[in-house]
Amino acid sequence: MDHLAHVSNQPNSQPQSQISHLALDIGGSLIKLVYFCRYDDNCRDDDELRSQNESLGSESDNSRPVLGGKLHFAKFETSKINDCLEFIHSMKLHLGGFHDCTAPSSDKIFIKATGGGAYKFADLFKEKLGVSLDKEDEMECLVTGANFLLKAVHQEAFTYLDGQKEFAQIDPNDLYPYLLVNIGSGVSMIKVDGDGKFERVSGTSLGGGTFWGLGRLLTKCKNFDELLELSHQGNNRVIDMLVGDIYGGTDYAKIGLSATTIASSFGKAISDNKGLVDYKPEDISRSLLRMISNNIGQISYLNALRFGLKRIFFAGFFIRGHAYTMDTISVAVNFWSKGEAEAMFLRHEGFLGALGAFMSYEKQCLDGLTVNKIPQRFPISVSSAGNKIYCSMNGKSNDNESIECTVYRT
Ligand SMILES: Nc1ncnc2c1ncn2[C@@H]1O[C@H](COP(=O)(O)OP(=O)(O)O)[C@@H](O)[C@H]1O
Ligand SMILES: CC(C)(COP(=O)(O)O)[C@@H](O)C(=O)NCCC(=O)O
Numbered sequence: 001m002d003h004l005a006h007v008s009n010q011p012n013s014q015p016q017s018q019i020s021h022l023a024l025d026i027g028g029s030l031i032k033l034v035y036f037c038r039y040d041d042n043c044r045d046d047d048e049l050r051s052q053n054e055s056l057g058s059e060s061d062n063s064r065p066v067l068g069g070k071l072h073f074a075k076f077e078t079s080k081i082n083d084c085l086e087f088i089h090s091m092k093l094h095l096g097g098f099h100d101c102t103a104p105s106s107d108k109i110f111i112k113a114t115g116g117g118a119y120k121f122a123d124l125f126k127e128k129l130g131v132s133l134d135k136e137d138e139m140e141c142l143v144t145g146a147n148f149l150l151k152a153v154h155q156e157a158f159t160y161l162d163g164q165k166e167f168a169q170i171d172p173n174d175l176y177p178y179l180l181v182n183i184g185s186g187v188s189m190i191k192v193d194g195d196g197k198f199e200r201v202s203g204t205s206l207g208g209g210t211f212w213g214l215g216r217l218l219t220k221c222k223n224f225d226e227l228l229e230l231s232h233q234g235n236n237r238v239i240d241m242l243v244g245d246i247y248g249g250t251d252y253a254k255i256g257l258s259a260t261t262i263a264s265s266f267g268k269a270i271s272d273n274k275g276l277v278d279y280k281p282e283d284i285s286r287s288l289l290r291m292i293s294n295n296i297g298q299i300s301y302l303n304a305l306r307f308g309l310k311r312i313f314f315a316g317f318f319i320r321g322h323a324y325t326m327d328t329i330s331v332a333v334n335f336w337s338k339g340e341a342e343a344m345f346l347r348h349e350g351f352l353g354a355l356g357a358f359m360s361y362e363k364q365c366l367d368g369l370t371v372n373k374i375p376q377r378f379p380i381s382v383s384s385a386g387n388k389i390y391c392s393m394n395g396k397s398n399d400n401e402s403i404e405c406t407v408y409r410t
Contacts, residue, residue, distance in 0.1 A: 023358035026113060031076045114141040183314060239279060
């Protein structure tokens with residue numbers, strides 16, 4: 001039986017005070033959700049929010065009511081899409097879409113969605129939640145999300161080398177061009193020249209799905225985080241064939257290879273008379289992580305070189321804020337570019353596409369809501385018919401999952 005079928009899809013059943021706009025990015029591995037929720041009126045008073053906003057230096061207008069809210073981020077495994085549908089249903093998030101104003105009598109609700117799953121699962125969303133998915137191009141959403149985060153959110157981008165995390169000062173007027181490398185199930189490399197100006201210049205199928213897929217088969221790990229955790233304790237030299245293994249412990253200095261450079265990932269497994277059971281899962285995980293991260297770092301650098309790009313931003317949930325992954329990618333970029341190019345990472349690494357889809361509501365005509373970027377201190381505004389709401393993100397994220405917003409209503 002369809003356990004969600006009883007859900008009402010009438011927008012009026014959503015309490016007026018609960019403004020929740022939902023956008024989805026349904027990828028090969030994970031479903032990402034971005035939604036905006038107002039605080040409960042009782043949670044914080046207007047004065048508190050106004051003074052908080054003033055302390056952030058925003059151009060607050062005392063004549064307008066100030067409301068607080070949060071931009072929330074959530075994710076689910078795509079293979080567990082029913083959990084995601086249950087979540088959306090229980091939070092009534094599916095009511096936070098828009099109506100097609102070209103068909104006024106229609107009670108159809110559209111939710112902005114991107115990623116391959118917006119096509120694959122469109123019928124399921126219709127059947128279970130009674131909503132239609134309004135599809136947005138995945139690359140376009142990634143770029144919109146990245147540009148928004150880089151311009152609007154304080155301390156979004158950072159470098160990571162030798163265990164040192166350093167936040168980057170991004171001048172919004174000096175952001176372009178850059179290379180965006182999104183490491184999801186597969187990898188897309190996009191040259192970004194401005195808002196809406198981009199070209200997907202390359203990609204590789206050796207991505208996050210490869211790491212997790214091979215890792216699962218080779219280590220019997222039950223989840224992605226367990227596999228990552230394992231890699232902490234591992235030693236890749238047990239499995240990888242190093243230059244020193246081939247050159248009798250010495251460097252191959254003439255071509256710039258040190259004895260410790262990996263000559264062949266997993267190369268030792270061919271010469272050792274060993275089977276899978278003879279290798280420790282943690283060593284396998286470590287070799288796999290280095291292989292995938294190195295390869296992506298190298299291809300990224302080559303593409304940056306191709307177009308003379310100095311900055312490479314790495315995103316996607318493969319990274320998972322994991323120190324060793326970021327370090328390996330940074331070292332690869334640094335090594336191949338001889339220090340000329342820089343790898344940077346994003347705090348909201350996995351939500352670019354979903355944020356881009358969220359922001360694409362601005363394209364809709366106003367029976368639903370629009371999202372506009374407003375300059376400088378008001379990076380985002382959300383408005384709905386007859387009830388305009390401005391949302392300024394202070395950029396302080398309490399964790400990776402939500403960002404506080406201050407909201408003005410006219
Ligand atoms: N909980 C998780 N479950 C599965 N994969 C995860 C998880 N957390 C991180 N990952 C990694 O992130 C990748 C998916 O990244 P994501 O940016 O969401 O791409 P996609 O859009 O293809 O789903 C996976 O292939 C895997 O490497
Ligand atoms: C097809 C995709 C854009 C889908 O995005 P994803 O779900 O992996 O985030 C991506 O997997 C990709 O770019 N793969 C690499 C294909 C290639 O260039 O060889």
